[in-house]
Amino acid sequence: MKEYTGPDRVISAAEMQLELDRAPASIVKVKSLLPSMDAAIGDFRDGELVVISGPTKNGKTLLAQTLTANFVLQQHFPLWFSYEVPARQFISQFTELPMIYLPAKLKANAMNWLEERMIESHIKYNTRIVFIDHLHYLVDMARIRNPSIEIGTVIRRLKSMAVENGFVIFLLCHTVKGKIESDLSFEAIRDSSFISQESDTVIMIRRTPADGENAAEMRIEFHRRTGVFKKLVKLVKTNGFLKEAAKQGA
Amino acid sequence: MELKGIYTKKEQEAILKGAAEYDRRCELELVSAMPSEKSLVLDLLEAFERENFDVIRSLQDDVAMMTRLREAFPHDSEIRDWTAYFIRIETEEIKDLLGEIKNGRKKIANLERIHRAGQGDFGSGDAT
Numbered sequence: 001m002k003e004y005t006g007p008d009r010v011i012s013a014a015e016m017q018l019e020l021d022r023a024p025a026s027i028v029k030v031k032s033l034l035p036s037m038d039a040a041i042g043d044f045r046d047g048e049l050v051v052i053s054g055p056t057k058n059g060k061t062l063l064a065q066t067l068t069a070n071f072v073l074q075q076h077f078p079l080w081f082s083y084e085v086p087a088r089q090f091i092s093q094f095t096e097l098p099m100i101y102l103p104a105k106l107k108a109n110a111m112n113w114l115e116e117r118m119i120e121s122h123i124k125y126n127t128r129i130v131f132i133d134h135l136h137y138l139v140d141m142a143r144i145r146n147p148s149i150e151i152g153t154v155i156r157r158l159k160s161m162a163v164e165n166g167f168v169i170f171l172l173c174h175t176v177k178g179k180i181e182s183d184l185s186f187e188a189i190r191d192s193s194f195i196s197q198e199s200d201t202v203i204m205i206r207r208t209p210a211d212g213e214n215a216a217e218m219r220i221e222f223h224r225r226t227g228v229f230k231k232l233v234k235l236v237k238t239n240g241f242l243k244e245a246a247k248q249g250a
Numbered sequence: 251m252e253l254k255g256i257y258t259k260k261e262q263e264a265i266l267k268g269a270a271e272y273d274r275r276c277e278l279e280l281v282s283a284m285p286s287e288k289s290l291v292l293d294l295l296e297a298f299e300r301e302n303f304d305v306i307r308s309l310q311d312d313v314a315m316m317t318r319l320r321e322a323f324p325h326d327s328e329i330r331d332w333t334a335y336f337i338r339i340e341t342e343e344i345k346d347l348l349g350e351i352k353n354g355r356k357k358i359a360n361l362e363r364i365h366r367a368g369q370g371d372f373g374s375g376d377a378t
Contacts, residue, residue, distance in 0.1 A: 024324050075317070
């Protein structure tokens with residue numbers, strides 16, 4: 001063992017630092033273009049699994065589409081798995097058709113297929129940002145015996161895909177009905193424990209009709225890399241996308 | 251044409267009838283093989299669409315290549331600027347081509363509608 005020189009050999013932190021200095025720090029560094037969010041977390045980077053959650057019809061997909069449009073502005077072109085919204089409707093929701101990619105046909109409950117399409121899209125179009133709308137289409141809820149463990153396996157696999165291939169994966173999840181009314185917390189996510197353990201960031205969103213018809217609030221529940229915790233950002237829907245609401249008194 | 255010698259009058263008539271039938275069929279085949287004005291315009295529009303699709307695919311390949319270049323040289327500002335410039339140009343071109351395809355499809359639909367309605371003057375520019 002003293003002579004072992006394999007790629008998994010044990011090295012000192014100093015040697016590791018020199019190795020890391022040689023490699024590019026990150027392949028993807030893309031901003032949300034929502035000022036308060038960017039100020040808090042900086043950017044989204046490859047290897048990250050970002051969970052977006054909130055009650056049904058409260059803006060999860062809209063937030064994901066807003067991020068998509070903003071990434072395209074920065075010339076990062078995402079791959080979309082839109083299980084929740086049919087392709088025609090999904091595409092029509094963009095005021096101007098963005099340069100994004102999506103499978104011609106979708107297959108639910110098929111992780112191997114999902115991974116193959118991600119790799120295909122990366123090889124063909126060099127896509128590194130992936131949106132999956134939403135988690136429960138990846139798990140056959142009717143068949144599994146222990147949803148939490150199965151979902152945990154799926155989340156862990158998505159995280160591995162992100163790390164191994166240099167992807168940023170955005171995963172949309174539902175919340176447990178009734179749990180979101182009082183507090184916009186990640187604990188309201190269905191099967192929350194595994195999802196929050198494996199993900200790098202959890203973003204919760206909900207509409208806030210008291211602030212106006214098109215108002216919503218987004219909370220960055222946590223962000224591992226920066227340590228941001230429960231950062232609230234007020235949003236408003238304008239021209240089909242979400243924008244940060246002007247701060248009162250500004 | 252007069253056939254003499256080895257054929258009887260009845261055989262001569264049968265041969266001439268057969269030859270006339272052959273000529274008639276050849277002529278029919280020839281007419282059906284010639285493109286109608288409608289199919290000529292449709293063929294042309296469909297060829298434009300195929301060609302535009304091919305160009306879109308090739309532009310998408312170029313965009314992917316540019317993003318790979320950008321990744322390969324993350325600290326080179328010149329490469330970053332040039333790739334950003336080319337990606338902008340190429341994505342704009344993709345949008346234009348997409349617009350052309352959509353217009354072409356509208357023209358094809360119009361042509362087919364006119365044809366179905368039996369107003370088939372396809373050279374008059376009604377479809378534009």
